[in-house]
Amino acid sequence: MGMTVAEKILARASGRDSVAAGDVVEPHVDLAMSHENAALVINQFREIYDGTRLEPQVWDPERIAIIFDHRVPAEGAKTATNQKRIREFVAKQGIAKFHDIRADQGGICHQILPESGYVLPGMVVVGTDSHTTTHGALGAFAFGIGATEMASTWALGTALNVEVPATIKVVLRGALPEFVSAKDLILHLIGRLSAEGANFKVLEFHGDAIDNMPTSGRLVLCNMSVEAGATAGIVPADDQTVHYLRNVANYHGGIDLVQPDPDAAYCETIEIDCSQLTYQVACPHTVDNVKTIDTVEGTKIDQIVVGSCTNGRADDLATAASILRGQRIADGVRMLVFPASWRIYKESIANGVISDLVSAGAIVMNPGCGCCLGVHQGALGDGETALSTTNRNFLGRMGNAKAQVYLCSPAVAAASALTGRISRPQRSLEV
Amino acid sequence: MSNDSAPLAIKTKVAYKLADDISTDVIYPGRFMATVLPTETPQFAFADLPDLNKRLVSGNIPRGGAIVAGKNFGCGSSREQAASTLKGFGLVLIARGFARIFLQNAINLGLRTIVCPDIAADEGDELAIYADRVVNVATKASFVITPLPRARQSIIDAGGLIAYTRGRLVSSHT
Numbered sequence: 001m002g003m004t005v006a007e008k009i010l011a012r013a014s015g016r017d018s019v020a021a022g023d024v025v026e027p028h029v030d031l032a033m034s035h036e037n038a039a040l041v042i043n044q045f046r047e048i049y050d051g052t053r054l055e056p057q058v059w060d061p062e063r064i065a066i067i068f069d070h071r072v073p074a075e076g077a078k079t080a081t082n083q084k085r086i087r088e089f090v091a092k093q094g095i096a097k098f099h100d101i102r103a104d105q106g107g108i109c110h111q112i113l114p115e116s117g118y119v120l121p122g123m124v125v126v127g128t129d130s131h132t133t134t135h136g137a138l139g140a141f142a143f144g145i146g147a148t149e150m151a152s153t154w155a156l157g158t159a160l161n162v163e164v165p166a167t168i169k170v171v172l173r174g175a176l177p178e179f180v181s182a183k184d185l186i187l188h189l190i191g192r193l194s195a196e197g198a199n200f201k202v203l204e205f206h207g208d209a210i211d212n213m214p215t216s217g218r219l220v221l222c223n224m225s226v227e228a229g230a231t232a233g234i235v236p237a238d239d240q241t242v243h244y245l246r247n248v249a250n251y252h253g254g255i256d257l258v259q260p261d262p263d264a265a266y267c268e269t270i271e272i273d274c275s276q277l278t279y280q281v282a283c284p285h286t287v288d289n290v291k292t293i294d295t296v297e298g299t300k301i302d303q304i305v306v307g308s309c310t311n312g313r314a315d316d317l318a319t320a321a322s323i324l325r326g327q328r329i330a331d332g333v334r335m336l337v338f339p340a341s342w343r344i345y346k347e348s349i350a351n352g353v354i355s356d357l358v359s360a361g362a363i364v365m366n367p368g369c370g371c372c373l374g375v376h377q378g379a380l381g382d383g384e385t386a387l388s389t390t391n392r393n394f395l396g397r398m399g400n401a402k403a404q405v406y407l408c409s410p411a412v413a414a415a416s417a418l419t420g421r422i423s424r425p426q427r428s429l430e431v
Numbered sequence: 432m433s434n435d436s437a438p439l440a441i442k443t444k445v446a447y448k449l450a451d452d453i454s455t456d457v458i459y460p461g462r463f464m465a466t467v468l469p470t471e472t473p474q475f476a477f478a479d480l481p482d483l484n485k486r487l488v489s490g491n492i493p494r495g496g497a498i499v500a501g502k503n504f505g506c507g508s509s510r511e512q513a514a515s516t517l518k519g520f521g522l523v524l525i526a527r528g529f530a531r532i533f534l535q536n537a538i539n540l541g542l543r544t545i546v547c548p549d550i551a552a553d554e555g556d557e558l559a560i561y562a563d564r565v566v567n568v569a570t571k572a573s574f575v576i577t578p579l580p581r582a583r584q585s586i587i588d589a590g591g592l593i594a595y596t597r598g599r600l601v602s603s604h605t
Contacts, residue, residue, distance in 0.1 A: 024581065032496035036464075082467070087517050149592060156596060161586065196452075211593060286452050375462050392507060396479040
């Protein structure tokens, strides 16, 4: 029996000729990523060594990445102290891939890893963040783990007792209509699968819509695969992957384009005709509560958010700017933009996108997770409603359990900023 | 050594019922994520469900009490505080299903989790938990337990992931 991409990667990383869904393996980890929650990982890591007389030492400082993004700059003393402790640990252990709160290296972990060339096809990537699924966009097997599990990986260099997940094949055909994006696609898929429809499974993406999709869109699909419960989302590596690694990530080493076998076993196949897709909105308070835009059009919005590890990339900001250019966001609405990295921020300054956004009345914040997880930089008031390009709308997500969050694409977010109500995108008159 | 044939049951009482898709944002809101120590996290359990939070923090729900939840409990973030906060109250967590990362965190930390896809019980019901089933004492209805992923058994047997990894490290250095 042939293997899926996930099976091939796990077989290689476990030193086996083949594996099948349900097998238990202990793969070597190629990259282990954490953010501010490294503070908890450090705690658990030290506890592992208690009473052993061994010196706590990570297995390979070259393979650990730590990126500050969840609370940057620190919103309070507790976070600042955690960040300080992490910096000390990074220096002591010699951790190479560290991205501090700086405009020459910072950003959201799920953008920093791809744009820095840290993720390659065929890798096993673990991260103490559920959206680690993002990195499957480059053909890696990437999944989220908890802090104690990461502490084990730091100590042993492996992911312990991984049950090889079954794979759902998702075939995307046809061209997306104008302004309908990868975000609409993945929201539609989550609505179809439900929030637990892919729990303990992998989503492997295929079809001509994938062939024609840039890496930025693939990152969106894989990022939100976890919202259907998926362990990982994977786009098999291809010419586009190579193009991204060479020209965006400046990676010039070898690349192994891991492909599924023609007779690989899939537990389910889902086909979507992209040409028939329209704008999708996830309604409060679950990500799988997905509706087409016609059912929620006109809903009044208080705060628009464009950004996050899902939709804070250069093309997302450019799409929003193309809709807002020369216009003004509606009175009574505030619009917050969070570029996914400082590199994207600087590119978007250079090409005029930031100027368009700011001139329309949007506030462009520093790159980071921002208000997505309800810590700082844009909480909602009681009874307020947000329309956001982020990835979660759970009760309390944006810092207030008496508020509600709708999720959408950058185009829908920008169009809605102009009216103050959920609206369909239209091309700006001024080009 | 465990003895599967032992007729011993854990007796517990349903202290609270929760719906499907309870996310980690509800279990442990993001605004408390700078708090990392397992000794400090319990105070914020279900902070946005004030009634449940108050009952937990005040001790109104005794250690060993059960929370019964629906499908996909713990969906969302990988934050381990969502498991440590519940572990701090010594709860038994019975759900129709768990999201992958939460279940893994719960096992790693030794939080007692029971997957019971058909569980039907109301607040106040007494439950007897056996190795393979949960019995509702009042209705005498019996509900099959789905075994935890077999990949995790060695971690459960070791008493949690820290002890398991410590054992692996020590044996590789001797």
